[in-house]
Structures are given as C-alpha cells and as structure tokens.
Amino acid sequence: MPVEPARPGRPLPVRGSNQGLSMEPEERPAPRRALFCCAPLAAIVAAAALALLAACSDAGPAGPPPTDLAERLELQPLPAMPHPDDNPPDSAKVSLGRLLFFDPVLSGPKDVACATCHHPDFAMADGRELPVGPGGRGLGPAREQHDPSMLPEARNAPTLVNVGFNQFGAQFTASGFMFWDGRARSLERLTVLPLLEEDEMRGNAYPVQVAVDSALERLREIPEYVQRFREAYPGRAARADSGELDSAVDSLAYARAVAQFVRSLRGDDSPYDRFVAGDPDALTAAQKRGLELFHGKAGCAECHSGPMLSDFQFHVVGAEQQGPGFRFTPHQDLGRWNVTELEEDRWAFRTPSLRNVAVTAPYTHAGAYDSLRAAVELFLDGGGDHAAIPAGRLDPELEPVELGDRGISDLVAFLESLTDVPEVRVPDSVPSGLPPAGLHR
Numbered sequence: 001m002p003v004e005p006a007r008p009g010r011p012l013p014v015r016g017s018n019q020g021l022s023m024e025p026e027e028r029p030a031p032r033r034a035l036f037c038c039a040p041l042a043a044i045v046a047a048a049a050l051a052l053l054a055a056c057s058d059a060g061p062a063g064p065p066p067t068d069l070a071e072r073l074e075l076q077p078l079p080a081m082p083h084p085d086d087n088p089p090d091s092a093k094v095s096l097g098r099l100l101f102f103d104p105v106l107s108g109p110k111d112v113a114c115a116t117c118h119h120p121d122f123a124m125a126d127g128r129e130l131p132v133g134p135g136g137r138g139l140g141p142a143r144e145q146h147d148p149s150m151l152p153e154a155r156n157a158p159t160l161v162n163v164g165f166n167q168f169g170a171q172f173t174a175s176g177f178m179f180w181d182g183r184a185r186s187l188e189r190l191t192v193l194p195l196l197e198e199d200e201m202r203g204n205a206y207p208v209q210v211a212v213d214s215a216l217e218r219l220r221e222i223p224e225y226v227q228r229f230r231e232a233y234p235g236r237a238a239r240a241d242s243g244e245l246d247s248a249v250d251s252l253a254y255a256r257a258v259a260q261f262v263r264s265l266r267g268d269d270s271p272y273d274r275f276v277a278g279d280p281d282a283l284t285a286a287q288k289r290g291l292e293l294f295h296g297k298a299g300c301a302e303c304h305s306g307p308m309l310s311d312f313q314f315h316v317v318g319a320e321q322q323g324p325g326f327r328f329t330p331h332q333d334l335g336r337w338n339v340t341e342l343e344e345d346r347w348a349f350r351t352p353s354l355r356n357v358a359v360t361a362p363y364t365h366a367g368a369y370d371s372l373r374a375a376v377e378l379f380l381d382g383g384g385d386h387a388a389i390p391a392g393r394l395d396p397e398l399e400p401v402e403l404g405d406r407g408i409s410d411l412v413a414f415l416e417s418l419t420d421v422p423e424v425r426v427p428d429s430v431p432s433g434l435p436p437a438g439l440h441r
C-alpha cells in the first residue's frame, strides 16, 4: 500500500495525542484456532505411525530417520518474500534505500540514522534495553544521551532481519504487523514514522507536521540523491519533469526505497532452516531435544509457531515493564491497547519472532531480560508477575512448567539454532557527506 505523502498543515499525530500512530482501521486477524485444534489430532496420528515404525524397527535394523522429527512437528520453511504489487524488488531502490538507512541527514539534528538503532554490529538491533535517539553519542550499549532535553525511548529496538516476513496473523503478506503493538502494517507505511518521532529521529529540530517534508527538502538539495531517486523511479522522474509531481524525491519514493532495503535483510539459512530443509545433522542432539520441548512440554509453539516462530497475535505475558512508559501512561506500556483500546488488549504485545534471538539481547518490549535463559524462564514460570497486571489476566496458554536445568539448557540450545544474520556493510560514505551511522564511532 502506498504511503500518503505528508502535506504541510495536515495535522499529524503528536506524542501524547490519543490517536497514536495507528495507520489502519483495525481488523483482527483470524486466530489460528483451527490449526491448534488439528494439531493434536495430527500429533496422535503421527505418534501412532511412529509407534508402528518403532515396533517394526524392533525386528528390523533401522529406526525412523531423524528428519522425521521435522515432519512430525510439521515444521515449514519460510515462503518466498512477499512484496507489494506496487513496490517490486529492484536493485536501484535497494541501494538507494541502503544509503538513506545509514544517512543521519534524515534526522532533525542530523545525528541519528535508522542504523543508529538497527546496526549491523548488533544484528540490525542496538544491543540496548532502550534506544537513545537524537542527542546521543556512540553506538550500541556504549551510546549515551548528551542532551538532557531529549525524551528517552520507551521500547526495545527489534532486529530488522527478516522483518519483511512479518505476518498478519497466520498470513504471509506484504502488510504484516509491525512494532510491538502492531500499530503499523507494512514496511512502506512504517518507514516514514521514525522521521516523525521526537525521540527517534526528529529531535526538536522542527514540528511534527513538517518533519517528513523537512527531511525530504534536505534530500532534494543533495544532487546525488536527486540523481539516485530519478534512476530508481524513472516513471516518477518523468512525471516530475512534466509538472505532474512536485518532485521525484517524495515521501512515497522514499518509503518504497527504504522498505525495499529493509526487506533485503534476510537470514533464512540458520541451522534450523537447514534442518527443516532435510539436513538431519544441522541441529545438535541438545538442540533437537530443545526443539521437542519447544513444541511439547514447554508449550512455546502455542504462540511461537510457524516459520517465523510467531503467531503474530497479541498476548499478555507479564514481561517486566521499565523505562518511561509509552505515550500517555507514565512508567507503563499498555501495548496493543494503544491501538485498539480494547480491555482484552491491555498489556498485550505481539509475539516476537524468535529468529536470531540468540544475538539480539536484551529481550521483550522494554528490554527487561538480559539473557536468553532469563527470558525463557519468564515463560517457564508461567509468565511475569508485574504488579500492574491483575491476577487472571495472563494468557491462559501460560502455565508453569518444570523442565530442570538440562531441559532449560536444551531449550536455549534450540533457540541458538535460529541464528542467521546477513552481512550488511556500512557504506564508506553517504550522499549528505555526514559520517554514516556507526562508521566513525
């Protein structure tokens, strides 16, 4: 879906306004109940077949080959990357998007780029509990705020690797849920939003209503960007030349290029992917035990299901809250409620993908858990006990499970098999001439 170019004077949502940045009339994706119902049946059938095989193998030499585990658990590979019809993949757009992604010229004070919080050194996240935006210096955990007037960020920065696969419920689509509360759908719609947020990129350089235009105006003054936009969008360049468009450098072209770069950040060749594809030796014995626990006794796959290891639904799991709080609720983040204002969505957050989870600590929406083991134990304990969340509000799928030390280690070992981070090179220079984010630090 194309992004509406921001028009000056059109009121845009401001931090603290009750509109939030919800981009869509909210529909609810169909829950995966049908699948949940069938799963036990399939498991019984599969178990019966296995028992039969085992009985046969008592007499014969060979047992079932190990990849039967992938079959029995019905593990699916990632599908082809979904692309919107009006923004097909294209190398000129991807390379333009990459330069924009690393160029601090898009931020109000020209000191923050997308890559400041989504950096290759930190698996396209920032390795911090909560990010530091405008006014900060340094990168990753070492970054520090130097401008006391700047608001702190409320939520943990997720990795962008595989974010192009984000789903709408069970559906792989180019308009999947983005953000911890799913308030944006599709990368094309998301990529202008960081430019608006005071604590992400806008700083206090200009008012929110003119933020996108101000950033675009800067790009229009840089000949290399104008040239690259024209090359990436020859049709739009022609329309700009004929006076039909104000400029070839507009928010729609910007959004499409950055979205295509983000979509190019894929990691689909982890040991887990190779195991799903049929290589029985891709996982260690401990990882296979962990995989069984993940789908069985530990109950993780109730929510962390499918090729992304997420159901892309919203659940109350009671992860510890910390930080300034989101929007109008100081020291609290009400999660999905910010979008729907439905009581059942209070404190509910989108199930995150667990791909690359071993290299993207700290964890959960406010980065409250430092280690993978600590995050896993939150769920094995049956969810968090944050004082703000009344009894009975935690997701019913969460129950305390006793796995013992070895079980927990196996589960963590399995999560470590989900790592595949693509190599992303920081550009040596960007068209603005400013230091690219994270090159000189």
Ligand code: HEC
Pocket (backbone or CB within 6 Å): 101, 112, 113, 114, 115, 116, 117, 118, 131, 132, 133, 134, 153, 155, 156, 157, 158, 159, 160, 163, 166, 177, 178, 179, 180, 181, 187, 190, 191, 192, 194, 195, 199, 200, 201, 258, 262
């Ligand atoms: C100051 C830090 C910061 C900067 C700069 C920043 N982001 Fe983010 N990004 C975040 C945080 C924090 C979130 C999670 C916000 C939420 O869920 O409410 C996020 C979420 C995202 C997501 C959604 C990920 C998911 O799985 O839901 C995408 C995509 C994204 N950012 C892309 C970008 C792009 C593109 C830029 C530059 C135009 C950018 N970000 C700039 C901190 C930052």
Ligand code: HEC
Pocket (backbone or CB within 6 Å): 294, 298, 299, 300, 301, 302, 303, 304, 314, 315, 316, 317, 318, 319, 349, 350, 351, 352, 353, 354, 357, 360, 362, 363, 364, 365, 366, 372, 375, 376, 379, 380, 395, 397, 398, 411
């Ligand atoms: C009821 C659904 C549900 C179940 C069951 C569940 N999770 Fe989660 N998981 C979530 C949600 C929702 C979050 C995000 C919570 C937040 O940020 O506040 C999450 C977050 C996580 C994270 C942090 C990821 C990150 O990038 O920050 C890890 C790790 C994790 N879960 C592992 C597990 C494991 C292992 C199990 C099984 C023992 C499990 N989960 C069971 C829903 C679930």
